[in-house]
Amino acid sequence: MNAELLPLIFAALMGGAILAYVVLDGYDLGVGMLMPAAERAEQDLMVASIGPFWDANETWLVLGIGLLLVAFPAASGVVLGALYLPVAAMLVGLMLRGVAFELRIKAEGWHRELWNWLFWAGSTLASFAQGLMLGRYITGFAPGFGYWLFAVAVGASLCGGYVLLGATWLILRTEGALQQKALAWARWGLMWLALGVALVSLATPLASETVRHKWFDFPQVLYLMLLPAATLAAGGWIWISLGKSDWKPFAGAVAIYVLAFAGLAYSLFPYVVMDRLTLWQAAAHPSALKFLLAGAAIVLPFIVGYTVYVYRLFRGKTRAGVYDH
Amino acid sequence: MEEALLLARVQFGLNIAFHILFPSITIGLGWVLVYFRLRYEVTRDAAWLETYRLWVKVFALSFAMGVVTGVTMTFQFGTNWPGYMNKVGSIAGPLLAYEVLTAFFLEATFLGVMLFGMNRVPGWVHVASAAIVAFGTTVSAFWILALNSWMQTPAGHTLENGTLIAGSWWEVIFNPSFPYRLVHMLLASGITAAFLVAGLSAWRLLKAPDDAGARGTLRFGARLAAVLLPLQMLAGDQHGLNTLEHQPAKIAAMEALWETQKGAPLVLFAIPDEDQRTNRFAVELPRGAALILTHRFEGELKGIDAFKDHPPVAPVFFAFRVMVGMGVLMLLLSWGSVFFLKDPPRWLLWAFAGFTFSGWIAVLAGWLTTEIGRQPWLVTGVLRPADAVGEAGGAALGASLTAYIGTYAVLLIAYIVTLTHMARK
Numbered sequence: 001m002n003a004e005l006l007p008l009i010f011a012a013l014m015g016g017a018i019l020a021y022v023v024l025d026g027y028d029l030g031v032g033m034l035m036p037a038a039e040r041a042e043q044d045l046m047v048a049s050i051g052p053f054w055d056a057n058e059t060w061l062v063l064g065i066g067l068l069l070v071a072f073p074a075a076s077g078v079v080l081g082a083l084y085l086p087v088a089a090m091l092v093g094l095m096l097r098g099v100a101f102e103l104r105i106k107a108e109g110w111h112r113e114l115w116n117w118l119f120w121a122g123s124t125l126a127s128f129a130q131g132l133m134l135g136r137y138i139t140g141f142a143p144g145f146g147y148w149l150f151a152v153a154v155g156a157s158l159c160g161g162y163v164l165l166g167a168t169w170l171i172l173r174t175e176g177a178l179q180q181k182a183l184a185w186a187r188w189g190l191m192w193l194a195l196g197v198a199l200v201s202l203a204t205p206l207a208s209e210t211v212r213h214k215w216f217d218f219p220q221v222l223y224l225m226l227l228p229a230a231t232l233a234a235g236g237w238i239w240i241s242l243g244k245s246d247w248k249p250f251a252g253a254v255a256i257y258v259l260a261f262a263g264l265a266y267s268l269f270p271y272v273v274m275d276r277l278t279l280w281q282a283a284a285h286p287s288a289l290k291f292l293l294a295g296a297a298i299v300l301p302f303i304v305g306y307t308v309y310v311y312r313l314f315r316g317k318t319r320a321g322v323y324d325h
Numbered sequence: 326m327e328e329a330l331l332l333a334r335v336q337f338g339l340n341i342a343f344h345i346l347f348p349s350i351t352i353g354l355g356w357v358l359v360y361f362r363l364r365y366e367v368t369r370d371a372a373w374l375e376t377y378r379l380w381v382k383v384f385a386l387s388f389a390m391g392v393v394t395g396v397t398m399t400f401q402f403g404t405n406w407p408g409y410m411n412k413v414g415s416i417a418g419p420l421l422a423y424e425v426l427t428a429f430f431l432e433a434t435f436l437g438v439m440l441f442g443m444n445r446v447p448g449w450v451h452v453a454s455a456a457i458v459a460f461g462t463t464v465s466a467f468w469i470l471a472l473n474s475w476m477q478t479p480a481g482h483t484l485e486n487g488t489l490i491a492g493s494w495w496e497v498i499f500n501p502s503f504p505y506r507l508v509h510m511l512l513a514s515g516i517t518a519a520f521l522v523a524g525l526s527a528w529r530l531l532k533a534p535d536d537a538g539a540r541g542t543l544r545f546g547a548r549l550a551a552v553l554l555p556l557q558m559l560a561g562d563q564h565g566l567n568t569l570e571h572q573p574a575k576i577a578a579m580e581a582l583w584e585t586q587k588g589a590p591l592v593l594f595a596i597p598d599e600d601q602r603t604n605r606f607a608v609e610l611p612r613g614a615a616l617i618l619t620h621r622f623e624g625e626l627k628g629i630d631a632f633k634d635h636p637p638v639a640p641v642f643f644a645f646r647v648m649v650g651m652g653v654l655m656l657l658l659s660w661g662s663v664f665f666l667k668d669p670p671r672w673l674l675w676a677f678a679g680f681t682f683s684g685w686i687a688v689l690a691g692w693l694t695t696e697i698g699r700q701p702w703l704v705t706g707v708l709r710p711a712d713a714v715g716e717a718g719g720a721a722l723g724a725s726l727t728a729y730i731g732t733y734a735v736l737l738i739a740y741i742v743t744l745t746h747m748a749r750k
Contacts, residue, residue, distance in 0.1 A: 052437030055392060059429045062399050066425050069403055069410055070418030077407030077715065084404050084717045088725035091397045092732050098393035099736055102386040106743050285490045288415035292422050299426045303434075310434050313445055 006290070007283035010071035011272070013296065014064055019261045021060035022130075023165065023254055028054045030166020032097055032123025033159065034185055035116060042178045043116065047101065049173040049318040054101065056307065058094065070292060075272040075282035082141040083133050090129035097122030124159065131158030138200075138264065139207050140274030150203055157196020161257070164189030168238070168250035173318045183242050186249055190238055197260060201228060204267060210275055211267045224266075231259045330714045332722035333405045336729060337398075338696075342689060343733045344398055347391035349688045352466055352511065353518030354384050355459030357549070358439075362455045366448050376538055380522070383744060385440055390740060392433070397729075406703075408713030413704055415490045416482055416497055417472055424468035432461035463511065470510055474503035476704045477695065478571045489707065501571050505564040506695075512557040513691065517684025519553060520655065522546035524681025527674040528748035543677065544666045550659035557652065562617075568698075569618050572705065574632040575698035578641040580614045581607075584628040589614040594646070597638040602629065636700040640693065648690035655683055682741075 028050040035043055069076045080087060100119035107115050135151030167186035171179055205212040215224055238252035270278045283289070358380055365373035399421070402410065410418065438446060438454040446454070481496025482489045491497050523546025529539035569576045576582075581597045581604050582589055591613020595604035615624040629635050658676055665673050703710045 052441045055389070055433040055436055056430060058392065058396065059425065059433045062396055062429060063422075063425045065399055065403070066418075066422045069399075069414065070422045073410040073414035073418065076403045076410055076414075080400065080403035081407060081715050081717060084715075084721050085725065087400050087404055088728060091400060092728050094396060095393040095732055095736065099386070099389050099739065102382075102389045103739055103743060106382070106386070106747060284418060285415040285485070285488065287490045288419050291491065291494055292419040295419075295423055295426060303426070303430045306434055307430075310437055313438065313442060 003286045004280070006286055006293070007071065007279040009293065010067060010283070010289060011279050014067040014071060015261070015265055017060050017064035017067060019258065021057070021064055022261070023257050024057035024060060025054070026162045026257070027165040027169040027250075028057055029097075029123045029127045030162035030164065030189070031169060032119055032166070033127060033163055034166050034170070034182075035120045035123075037185065038178065038181065042181070045174060045178060045318055046170065047104070047119075049170065051101065052310065052314050054098075056310070058098070071284055071289060072272050072277075072279070072282040073284050075277050078273050078277065079137065083136060086129045086132045086136070090126045090133070093122045093124070093126030093129060095122070097126065127159045127162045128155040131155030134158065135200075138204060138267065138274065140276060142207070147207065150207065153199055153203075154196070157193060157200065160189055160192025160196055162189075164193050164238075165250075165253050165257075168253045171242075172246050172250045175317050186238070186242055190235060193256070194235055197231065197256075201263075208267075208274065210271075214267060227259060227263050227266075231256055231263075234259065328719050329717065329722055330711055332719060332726060333714050333717070334710060336722060336726045337401050337405050339726075339733065340394065340398055340401055340729065342692065343737070344391065344394035345688060345692055346685050347387045347394065348462065348466065349510075349514045349517045349684060350387045350521055351384060351391055352459075352462045352514035353516070354380065354387065354521070355455075355462045356515075357518055357522060357545075358384055359452070359455045359459050362452050366452050372538055372541070376542060379538075379747075380542075381440065382747065383521070383525070385436070386740065386743065388432075388436060390736060394733075404717065405715055406710075406713045407715045409703060409708065411488065412708050412713065413489045415488060416475065419491075420468050420472040420475070420498070424465055428461045428465035428468065432458050432465065435461070466510055466514070467507060470507045471498045471500075471503055474506045475500045477506075477699055478502040479704055479707055502564075502567055505560070505567045508560045509557070509564050509691075512553055512560055513684065513688050515553045516550055516557060516655065517688060519546045519550035519659075520677075520680050520684050521682070523550065523677045524679075524683075525744060525748040527669075527677035528681070528745055530669065531671070531674050531678060532749045540669070543669060543674075547659050547662050547666055547677070550655060551663065554652065554656045554659055558656070561649075561652075565618065569626075572698065573627045574629070574635040575641065575695070576618065577627055577629045577632065578636045578638045578698055579645040579694060580618075580626070581638055581642045582614065582626055582628045583630060583638075585625065585631050586628065587615070587625045588612045588623050589626045589628075591617065592642075595642070597642050599638060634701050636698050641698045644690045644693035644697065648687050648694060651683060651687040651690065655680065655687070681745075 031046050031050050035046065038046060068079070096118045100115045100122060104112055104115035104119055132151050132155040135154030136147075138154075139147050139150060164186060167182045167189050170182035171186060174182065205215055215221065234252045234255040238249045238256075241248035241252065268274060270280070272279050272282045358377060361373055361377040361380060364370070365377055402417075402421075435454045435457040438451070439458055442454065443451055475497055478501045479489075480500040481491060481493040481498075483492045523543050526539040526543035526546060529536055530543060533539070565576070580589070581592045581595055583602045583604070588611075590609035590611050592604060593608045593610060595607035595609075597604050612622050614626060616622055618624065618626060629638065658680060662669070662673055662677070669677075699705060701709055703713050
């Protein structure tokens with residue numbers, strides 16, 4: 001295999017894994033953040049709706065970060081070193097909400113309340129930290145107050161984005177009063193996310209000259225504007241289909257993530273660390289990449305296959321008691 | 326820099342020590358659950374289903390703890406040891422990625438079916454899901470021990486432009502210490518799970534002496550331990566011989582053998598003195614070490630004096646003795662209880678209850694023996710920790726370390742309280 005092609009393939013695999021993570025764990029983190037807005041019985045139903053899936057969802061993060069370590073070791077040191085504290089915050093958040101799944105069922109009395117609270121706090125901390133990481137990453141970890149403020153704004157926006165995913169997931173998986181509530185949450189999430197996406201889209205070209213040239217140089221600006229137009233359309237589609245369809249809002253939310261991701265990928269390419277390291281400069285030795293690609297080519301279709309199987313197995317509305325164990 | 330290195334090591338060591346507690350339960354418990362579930366499928370006896378339902382809860386909680394601490398570990402490879410990935414990433418990376426691809430997704434996905442799918446799938450699919458999850462945990466151990474063993478006894482690599490690349494993946498994976506380490510760890514997990522099952526059942530019986538199910542699982546756990554412990558001693562002996570061949574300095578530290586000699590004694594107890602290079606208060610069995618390690622009375626063993634690079638003696642020496650001592654106590658308890666299990670007396674219940682987490686102590690002691698025994702190397706002969714540490718400053722490391730310690734403490738307490746609470750409810 002061509003040694004020039006390997007880093008490109010692995011960038012695509014890594015990007016795919018991260019996108020899968022953001023969408024999949026995004027909805028269950030979103031559900032976690034919405035917990036305080038719901039009644040006691042509804043909370044149990046909300047957690048039940050993500051119970052069979054969250055574990056596998058989080059595995060996509062391990063795959064994404066694993067691919068960064070394996071395929072782009074030079075970049076992994078720079079990226080993870082620069083993101084040291086937000087990564088630690090995210091990990092603490094993920095730990096707390098991960099075990100809270102199990103402990104909130106088994107605990108009683110105020111212990112149970114505590115784990116419910118930690119489930120919410122962990123979800124929120126992890127989501128915000130991920131947004132913060134994204135904000136730092138796309139500006140190439142530039143120092144200065146303004147850049148940090150930008151990262152905080154992205155962190156808040158991603159929380160809104162996950163709330164949208166979580167709310168539309170609940171519209172898909174629940175019914176009755178909870179579903180009605182989820183409609184209102186989805187509207188809030190959508191507005192919050194729209195503000196965030198607009199902010200990021202405007203700030204990124206201002207913050208980075210590379211990005212400005214890539215997007216606004218003539219003539220590519222003409223067809224590149226299809227991307228924000230499509231994102232706007234997806235947002236509008238969610239807004240109109242709220243209350244009319246169970247699945248369209250979730251599909252629309254996923255579409256927004258795919259489009260935003262495509263935009264980000266376009267902004268970054270060919271860099272894996274903005275303006276510093278390209279994919280090819282950071283890539284691991286071809287011997288490692290070839291060995292891994294052989295395995296990935298065989299195993300990934302199976303992973304996709306049994307993931308689809310499990311989602312089909314647990315399709316339909318979540319009802320109380322069904323997921324007890 | 327010194328301080329940052331120490332903090333980075335403490336942070337990573339603490340994370341990995343906390344993490345290893347939970348896989349050491351789930352690898353063994355996964356297969357125990359397959360057995361319980363299969364017994365129900367064959368006998369249709371509701372008691373087996375009850376047993377399965379109870380223990381799958383323990384498994385789910387342990388598994389969640391393992392997942393979240395494992396995710397943390399993956400990130401800490403990058404945040405704490407960027408030099409590790411730069412130098413040996415082309416070997417370590419693919420092994421870790423194979424673990425994710427072939428094990429993590431499998432376990433995590435089918436755990437959903439195992440926990441929530443019983444009424445949605447045919448019985449055999451549910452049994453198969455349990456088996457797939459158990460298989461996944463074992464495959465996970467395979468890859469992580471391949472990497473760990475490679476760091477202990479590297480093989481199959483070549484040096485190119487200052488970084489290591491694999492010459493032969495077969496030799497990398499099946500490096501000299503791997504088969505021994507894998508067997509040792511899998512047996513350790515089986516024993517840890519066996520004592521957990523027996524211990525929590527004993528807690529239950531102390532509260533509710535007539536619980537027939539708990540009596541059955543106590544019997545099961547005790548017998549499983551009684552079968553696995555002698556096998557573990559055999560595997561441990563073979564592992565020791567392998568270490569003698571490939572990492573003799575580690576053996577010298579484990580035995581607190583300062584000078585190369587023929588017919589070396591077995592030091593039962595001592596306080597190794599690193600400065601004076603001697604043992605204080607030594608209680609020795611003449612020619613014991615020579616007999617165990619060379620299987621001859623007059624066999625020669627290399628002492629610390631034979632090695633320029635060697636691990637610190639005292640921690641390796643003590644950790645090894647804690648592991649072996651724990652193993653002997655576990656053997657005595659499991660064998661000693663054989664005739665009392667039909668109608669277990671209270672003293673035996675208290676003994677098993679006290680040994681609920683005995684596997685953890687042995688696993689941690691063994692892990693400390695082997696990992697401290699690898700020092701001063703991160704990858705034997707290739708990379709030292711100081712050359713792998715990242716740029717994170719003492720403040721960032723200290724702050725995150727505090728957060729991690731707080732989180733681990735909360736999780737560990739919650740875990741133990743929840744399990745014992747479940748057992749007594």
